[in-house]
Amino acid sequence: xxxxxxxxxxxxxQLGTKSKLFCSCPTEFGAEPNKNTxxxxxxxxxxxxxxxxKALQLAMKVGLAINSHxxxxxxxxxxxxxxxxxxxxxxxxxxxMPVNNGGKLVIEGKNEKGEPYKKEIGITRAHLEEDAxxxxxxxxxxxxxxxxxxxxxxxxxxxxxxxxxSPEEAYEYLVALKAILQYLEVSECNMELGELRCDxxxxxxxxxxxxxxxxxxxxxxxxxxxxxxxxxxxxxxxxDLIEAGERVVQETRLWNDDxxxxxxxxxxxxxxxxxxxxxxxxxxxxISREAVEKIRQTxxxxxxxxxxxxxxxxxxxxxxxxxxxxxxxxxxxYEACLSHKVNAKLVSNWIQSELLALLNxxxxxxxxxxxxxxxxxxxxxxxxxxTISGKIAKDVLPLMFETGKSAADIVKxxxxxxxxxxxxxxxxxxxxxxxxxxxxxxxxxxxxxxxxFLVGQLMKExxxxxxxxMANEILRKKLIPSx
Ligand SMILES: [Zn+2]
Numbered sequence: 001x002x003x004x005x006x007x008x009x010x011x012x013x014q015l016g017t018k019s020k021l022f023c024s025c026p027t028e029f030g031a032e033p034n035k036n037t038x039x040x041x042x043x044x045x046x047x048x049x050x051x052x053x054k055a056l057q058l059a060m061k062v063g064l065a066i067n068s069h070x071x072x073x074x075x076x077x078x079x080x081x082x083x084x085x086x087x088x089x090x091x092x093x094x095x096x097m098p099v100n101n102g103g104k105l106v107i108e109g110k111n112e113k114g115e116p117y118k119k120e121i122g123i124t125r126a127h128l129e130e131d132a133x134x135x136x137x138x139x140x141x142x143x144x145x146x147x148x149x150x151x152x153x154x155x156x157x158x159x160x161x162x163x164x165x166s167p168e169e170a171y172e173y174l175v176a177l178k179a180i181l182q183y184l185e186v187s188e189c190n191m192e193l194g195e196l197r198c199d200x201x202x203x204x205x206x207x208x209x210x211x212x213x214x215x216x217x218x219x220x221x222x223x224x225x226x227x228x229x230x231x232x233x234x235x236x237x238x239x240d241l242i243e244a245g246e247r248v249v250q251e252t253r254l255w256n257d258d259x260x261x262x263x264x265x266x267x268x269x270x271x272x273x274x275x276x277x278x279x280x281x282x283x284x285x286x287i288s289r290e291a292v293e294k295i296r297q298t299x300x301x302x303x304x305x306x307x308x309x310x311x312x313x314x315x316x317x318x319x320x321x322x323x324x325x326x327x328x329x330x331x332x333x334y335e336a337c338l339s340h341k342v343n344a345k346l347v348s349n350w351i352q353s354e355l356l357a358l359l360n361x362x363x364x365x366x367x368x369x370x371x372x373x374x375x376x377x378x379x380x381x382x383x384x385x386x387t388i389s390g391k392i393a394k395d396v397l398p399l400m401f402e403t404g405k406s407a408a409d410i411v412k413x414x415x416x417x418x419x420x421x422x423x424x425x426x427x428x429x430x431x432x433x434x435x436x437x438x439x440x441x442x443x444x445x446x447x448x449x450x451x452x453f454l455v456g457q458l459m460k461e462x463x464x465x466x467x468x469x470m471a472n473e474i475l476r477k478k479l480i481p482s483x
Pocket of ligand 1: 020023024025036037038039040041042152
């Protein structure tokens with residue numbers, strides 16, 4: 001029996017406004033506890049909320065970028081629950097009339113065979129709501145402490161359709177969504193600061209079944225990798241239960257990253273448990289189509305549009321284009337290299353294979369890369385004008401990384417300039433043929449791979465400095481003069 005996972009994600013993004021959603025308290029991170037509070041965000045009787053227009057604009061901006069329909073009419077609702085992190089005992093959120101309805105997002109994945117594929121993931125809605133406060137339990141002997149600085153900070157909750165079918169797709173969805181938010185400059189998306197949070201709804205069903213299985217909601221996912229790992233774990237847990245003839249219980253589970261397991265937290269509440277009702281202190285209002293169009297005009301080039309441009313103008317493959325654009329800074333780095341007039345595909349290959357591997361190895365990001373775009377372009381120019389071979393270049397880059405020197409200086413110091421002297425290569429070629437008569441005969445008899453061996457010997461003899469193309473041609477001519 002095979003099983004298919006069904007996954008939907010709920011992503012909370014903190015919108016980058018200066019003040020909170022319904023009051024003028026600052027949203028800055030790291031302030032002294034309870035400093036950024038006022039009667040409104042503390043829920044004092046008689047205080048009245050006023051909607052932050054900037055937050056609404058940012059929410060609409062995201063909506064348009066993910067192909068949502070921005071609602072004509074907007075309403076806020078009270079979501080009621082009693083918990084100390086919620087000073088009013090309700091959260092102002094949106095229920096049946098969210099700011100953004102529907103939408104879609106395209107992810108770029110790789111299947112088990114490593115082949116790239118594109119998939120459209122539906123978006124159910126993206127609504128505005130206020131954040132809760134923060135409870136502190138650790139290191140406190142009697143009771144807990146609460147910090148309301150975060151209470152009332154604007155969040156956009158983006159809910160996906162249950163269209164994701166693997167932990168890897170969930171990961172790709174988050175990467176694609178984060179890229180859009182980064183391009184829109186609506187949020188810093190720093191997961192460690194809680195600016196981006198994600199819950200995953202996971203169920204499994206027998207392959208071919210159309211009905212959904214019972215889902216579990218997983219919380220406390222602190223990184224994209226944690227999301228992927230937690231979903232993997234949850235699929236296995238649920239599949240094992242079903243295989244053992246047991247039932248999956250609908251519940252909320254917490255991910256423990258240290259133990260790499262999910263734990264039951266509470267039975268999952270339904271919408272009616274929250275007693276949603278319209279927020280009487282904020283009257284419903286309309287959003288004009290002109291206002292929506294005005295926001296649309298402010299949209300920057302989005303990742304998918306940038307990828308299209310990279311494919312069309314630079315001849316990149318779809319997969320390569322997406323890898324570059326999914327990180328705005330990486331894509332900027334790439335375009336900065338191109339301003340030095342180097343081959344666009346070659347630069348893309350060098351960034352995606354050699355440079356990213358080196359950065360990973362040294363735990364650095366593209367921002368902190370010791371090799372700046374101009375320097376990488378300099379290295380690639382040396383390959384393009386045949387000063388060095390691609391093979392030698394792979395030895396040059398780590399040295400540039402280490403020393404901060406230019407490619408040209410390193411090549412000069414090390415004496416790695418490529419040998420393009422025909423006479424010199426001919427001399428070596430003659431020696432190689434004389435020393436390997438068997439291979440020479442094999443090639444003359446039609447065994448093409450024998451030439452490869454001889455070229456390899458020549459490269460070895462010249463310590464990798466001979467121009468490989470010339471080495472190949474010269475050897476071929478020497479063995480079969482008519483070729
Ligand atoms: Zn306030």
